Amino acid sequence: MIGQPLDRIDGPLKVTGQAIYAYEHWEPGQPLYGVIVGATVGKGRITRIDTDSAEHAPGVRMVMTHRNAPEQGARDESVPMEYWRAQPVLTSPDIHYHGEPVALVVAETLEQARAAAALVHVEYAAGRGRFDFAAYEDEAYAPKEANGGFPTDTEVGDFDTGFSTADVRIDQRYTTPYELSMPMELHACLVQPRGEDLIVYVSCQIVDAALASIASTLRIDPARIYIITPFVGGGFGSKLGIHAETILAAIAARALREPVKVALTRQQIFQLVGMRPTSSQRVRLGAGRDGRLVAVAHDVTMATNPDIEFAEQTAATTRSLYAAPHRLTTHRLTPLDLPRGADVRAPGEAPGLLAVESAMDELADALGIDPVELRIRNEPAVDPESGVPFSDRHLVECLREGARRFGWEHRPTTPASMREGRWLVGYGMAAAIRKHFQGQATVRVRLEADGTAVVQTDMTDIGTGTYTILTQVAADGLGLPPERVRIELGRSELPTSWGSGGSWGAANSSTATHRACVAVREKLLVTACGDTGSPLHGLDPAEAVFAEGSVRIGGADEALSEILARNHPDGVQAEGETRFMGDDPNYAAYSIHTYGAHFAEVGVDADTAEIRLRRMLGVFSVGRVLNPKTTRSQLIGGMIWGVGAALQEEAVVDLRSGAFVNRDLAQYLMPVHADIPDVDAVVLDGYDDKANVLGMKGVGELGICGAGPAIANAVFNATGVRVRDFPITLEKVLPGLPLMDT
Amino acid sequence: MRSFTYERPADARAAVAAASRSGAKFISGGTNLLDLMKLDIEHPSHLVDISRLALRDIDELPDGGLRIGAQAANSDVAADARVRTRYPVLSQALVSGASGQLRNKASTGGNLLQRTRCPYFYDTAAGCNKRDPGSGCSAIDGSNRIHAILGASDACIATHPSDMAVAMTVLDAQIELLDADESVRRVAITDFYRLPGDTPHLETVLRPAEMITSVVLPPPPPGRQLYRKVRDRASYEFALVSVAAVVSADQATIAQARVAFGGVAHKPWRSVEAEAALTGRPATMATYRAAADAAMRDAVGQGHNDFKIELARRTLCRTLAQAAQSS
Numbered sequence A: 001m002i003g004q005p006l007d008r009i010d011g012p013l014k015v016t017g018q019a020i021y022a023y024e025h026w027e028p029g030q031p032l033y034g035v036i037v038g039a040t041v042g043k044g045r046i047t048r049i050d051t052d053s054a055e056h057a058p059g060v061r062m063v064m065t066h067r068n069a070p071e072q073g074a075r076d077e078s079v080p081m082e083y084w085r086a087q088p089v090l091t092s093p094d095i096h097y098h099g100e101p102v103a104l105v106v107a108e109t110l111e112q113a114r115a116a117a118a119l120v121h122v123e124y125a126a127g128r129g130r131f132d133f134a135a136y137e138d139e140a141y142a143p144k145e146a147n148g149g150f151p152t153d154t155e156v157g158d159f160d161t162g163f164s165t166a167d168v169r170i171d172q173r174y175t176t177p178y179e180l181s182m183p184m185e186l187h188a189c190l191v192q193p194r195g196e197d198l199i200v201y202v203s204c205q206i207v208d209a210a211l212a213s214i215a216s217t218l219r220i221d222p223a224r225i226y227i228i229t230p231f232v233g234g235g236f237g238s239k240l241g242i243h244a245e246t247i248l249a250a251i252a253a254r255a256l257r258e259p260v261k262v263a264l265t266r267q268q269i270f271q272l273v274g275m276r277p278t279s280s281q282r283v284r285l286g287a288g289r290d291g292r293l294v295a296v297a298h299d300v301t302m303a304t305n306p307d308i309e310f311a312e313q314t315a316a317t318t319r320s321l322y323a324a325p326h327r328l329t330t331h332r333l334t335p336l337d338l339p340r341g342a343d344v345r346a347p348g349e350a351p352g353l354l355a356v357e358s359a360m361d362e363l364a365d366a367l368g369i370d371p372v373e374l375r376i377r378n379e380p381a382v383d384p385e386s387g388v389p390f391s392d393r394h395l396v397e398c399l400r401e402g403a404r405r406f407g408w409e410h411r412p413t414t415p416a417s418m419r420e421g422r423w424l425v426g427y428g429m430a431a432a433i434r435k436h437f438q439g440q441a442t443v444r445v446r447l448e449a450d451g452t453a454v455v456q457t458d459m460t461d462i463g464t465g466t467y468t469i470l471t472q473v474a475a476d477g478l479g480l481p482p483e484r485v486r487i488e489l490g491r492s493e494l495p496t497s498w499g500s501g502g503s504w505g506a507a508n509s510s511t512a513t514h515r516a517c518v519a520v521r522e523k524l525l526v527t528a529c530g531d532t533g534s535p536l537h538g539l540d541p542a543e544a545v546f547a548e549g550s551v552r553i554g555g556a557d558e559a560l561s562e563i564l565a566r567n568h569p570d571g572v573q574a575e576g577e578t579r580f581m582g583d584d585p586n587y588a589a590y591s592i593h594t595y596g597a598h599f600a601e602v603g604v605d606a607d608t609a610e611i612r613l614r615r616m617l618g619v620f621s622v623g624r625v626l627n628p629k630t631t632r633s634q635l636i637g638g639m640i641w642g643v644g645a646a647l648q649e650e651a652v653v654d655l656r657s658g659a660f661v662n663r664d665l666a667q668y669l670m671p672v673h674a675d676i677p678d679v680d681a682v683v684l685d686g687y688d689d690k691a692n693v694l695g696m697k698g699v700g701e702l703g704i705c706g707a708g709p710a711i712a713n714a715v716f717n718a719t720g721v722r723v724r725d726f727p728i729t730l731e732k733v734l735p736g737l738p739l740m741d742t
Numbered sequence B: 001m002r003s004f005t006y007e008r009p010a011d012a013r014a015a016v017a018a019a020s021r022s023g024a025k026f027i028s029g030g031t032n033l034l035d036l037m038k039l040d041i042e043h044p045s046h047l048v049d050i051s052r053l054a055l056r057d058i059d060e061l062p063d064g065g066l067r068i069g070a071q072a073a074n075s076d077v078a079a080d081a082r083v084r085t086r087y088p089v090l091s092q093a094l095v096s097g098a099s100g101q102l103r104n105k106a107s108t109g110g111n112l113l114q115r116t117r118c119p120y121f122y123d124t125a126a127g128c129n130k131r132d133p134g135s136g137c138s139a140i141d142g143s144n145r146i147h148a149i150l151g152a153s154d155a156c157i158a159t160h161p162s163d164m165a166v167a168m169t170v171l172d173a174q175i176e177l178l179d180a181d182e183s184v185r186r187v188a189i190t191d192f193y194r195l196p197g198d199t200p201h202l203e204t205v206l207r208p209a210e211m212i213t214s215v216v217l218p219p220p221p222p223g224r225q226l227y228r229k230v231r232d233r234a235s236y237e238f239a240l241v242s243v244a245a246v247v248s249a250d251q252a253t254i255a256q257a258r259v260a261f262g263g264v265a266h267k268p269w270r271s272v273e274a275e276a277a278l279t280g281r282p283a284t285m286a287t288y289r290a291a292a293d294a295a296m297r298d299a300v301g302q303g304h305n306d307f308k309i310e311l312a313r314r315t316l317c318r319t320l321a322q323a324a325q326s327s
């Protein structure tokens, strides 16, 4: 089954509306509805809050503000990861960012709650907030480490000398905007109190984190909390942790002793779930005339919330990418009174590659070397920073195969030289790299007496295909047809994992599932080969083959159902695990990444500078592919995300109020179908034996990495205009367009 | 959203009578009004549902024009064979707007009266003279990339977002209105919309209970019609700038031209200045540029939208060149 394009096993449930999401569960009965009221200043203090008319509005059961909210556990930085920490809300009259919750209104219907929310009257003493990144960029500080445990700064060789003596130098600054994860399913939670227990239906990526975070915020025993999240309508990082919706629903449900549900509005997602902070990135590349890099520096400054530090690992992107003896990377943070920064799909690489791969294009142009060839010339033999070998690096194959399939040789070598009617046409490319992470996961596999297998883990399926791939892994692992495998996910009483995120979910849970299957097989073989009643008695278990519901050793075989009936009438079960990469020697001994190469053709309207993608191809190396269909969906989705990052996505801050101005999907733009005429992803055959026993690596974020700069470089090739301030909207290109003479 | 009462009158007269109640508002497709109600920007206490009135037809007029019922759906008008052949600029403008689903629901009357997409108008925490007269205009010193370059005031720099209305403006459409006293009047579309002045909350000359019953298109003007919409993505997005043009040219001379812009002002912007600079002139880029300069003579940028001035010029030049070429 592994390697087959199995259809999503949850697909029919989803298209027939039978997949139940957090806000939709009815098991608890009629719930109450909570609506969050947000602050309308970006910094300051509540001076007066009048809840009287809201409390007396029809159907209202509770109005909670900082005055009557229960005491909550404090956010504790000794807990290693943010998503596991307490997330207290309504703790004081102080306002730290625009939209911060100031009240929760709970009523019998959503309409009543919303109407009453409008009646909560709040007065503020507005403070002077810091909202303007450009104005404070110089006041940046160095964080202790970057997100994901990456060192803040790294240095190899002597960058300054290497750079100053290089034949050709690129020294440019690139800026990227605030961006947000916008899953289709809004962040939502339904909490049912049952005695002292809380049943929590919540849309989240990591069950264990949600559990820990709720328990420590509400200061209750984790054993009293049950998380249920069978289906999640997208997360992209924004559901790694839980937010005000969950904490407030839980507090209200406990206080009212009734089920309460709370969902954020689309507008509130711009304020309450974290964002990718804006960045300013200086990239310096020094090379010889032959195109070989001698010096590479990537200095990144990003915004952070002052209280909840987030240092996106943007400069880390450069550390394993190209060979160069002299190298430097730094991360700096500028505190601003804006919502917290958080992981947004491909943290680090998404903004980092926009800068570095644009700079590589500038270098290729300065040298007069083909951009594909320039990258091939700088392919390192070992990890250029750590010096350890690569586990399985195929960047050059991706570049070559992509160039061949795309017809890269037709690229106009002179910018602004290809024209089709009113369109200026250009080609661009960029490399993709993403570090492969491994996290902890435990999976239990039970082979029932009737010969069906049940795979159990608290791992989530956030729309990526977890149900499907684990079916495939378990089917192969036990020699069963896929119909005989059942997957149970997203419940806190199941074995613990680090969920979906960082592109690690598939590899962690698949590897653990595989190991659990191996353990189940061993148990079965021990009994069967030791059982005089079995045709397998006395045969060598090492020779056993599990297929089609039976076990065969040499010429003898026996159905699983018979072995089970005789020796394991209650079924047989075992657990498999993966370890955190920090505890797995391979991840120190090898540099383990996924790779790719993106190729794009764009048209730029010669009159209006409207930029339209014409076609796009990505070629990727991700180790072994479990399911080509789900893999392709992830990669293509990522590539489209890259198109948005290059051309459209930007959350605009009002520099006076600190509010995001374009707080809905009519104003915060991302590609629609008409923007994506032709996009394809090709995956090279592969197997990375250092990553894990299945030879697989993550694909969820790789598609974005490098997709944006391929578009940006195509815009340059089409127009001769280099835009370093993302997104590339038409007004940035317009002044460089040719005169209109005909 | 606040509570409201609802009624569905049987005919147009009953509708305008019902709308005389204080706090009443018409609802047609609801694609704009319901959003604004949910965001607490509009708060009618009474909704008069006119979506099922018998005002969906598109009728032939004796002079060769068309009368489009106020309830005709945007998609039906765009697909109408007579509109497509005689008023292609209108059909093009309609299909460039919103999405298929929205166009199926959106009515002709509602489209004319859709409200601005200024982000501060949508943010009840921000000052906005249009939403809350006297509270100031947050866009002037704020984020104003999509705002007006022509006819704006110190009180408001918002634009009218409709594509359809721009095409109707270039076609000299007349809007037929029915008032609560059952009086009927016709207003030229150029007189229908107001500039913001110091009352940006008043957007049209419509009286409180007055209802749009239809839009009358006079016989099509001679020449080639074109609608060109410039936007940040390929679909499902409002115009940064749009141009509706009708050009009749013979032997390299422009006999007659009409020009209207969208996305540049508080109303669809008919440019008589550009038209004057085109009539009787050679059909060359130099003429188009002179027309574009004339159209933009009084244009003022607000900072983020400065680019719209040059964008409007270039879009006009290209649209005129294309229209003249094939007329």
Ligand SMILES: Cc1cc2nc3c(=O)[nH]c(=O)nc-3n(C[C@H](O)[C@H](O)[C@H](O)COP(=O)(O)OP(=O)(O)OC[C@H]3O[C@@H](n4cnc5c(N)ncnc54)[C@H](O)[C@@H]3O)c2cc1C
Pocket: A666, B025, B026, B027, B028, B029, B030, B031, B032, B033, B034, B050, B070, B074, B096, B097, B098, B099, B102, B105, B106, B107, B108, B109, B110, B111, B112, B113, B114, B161, B162, B163, B164, B210, B211, B212, B213, B236, B237, B238, B239
């Ligand atoms: C996501 C999105 C994208 C869009 N993109 C575009 C675009 O690109 N281009 C574009 O032009 N438009 C666009 N639109 C706007 C769309 O065209 C309008 O929402 C629609 O035309 C409004 O028509 P309706 O019948 O739904 O009006 P309603 O929402 O029912 O009413 C709008 C207003 O008109 C009043 N009204 C309605 N009918 C009458 C009448 N007969 N007499 C008097 N008053 C009346 C109502 O009281 C209300 O104030 C978009 C809308 C959305 C939601």
Ligand code: SF4
Pocket: B116, B118, B119, B120, B121, B127, B128, B129, B130, B131, B136, B137, B138, B139, B140, B155, B156, B157, B158, B200
């Ligand atoms: S431009 Fe007009 S609509 Fe926008 S904030 Fe100013 S007054 Fe309000």
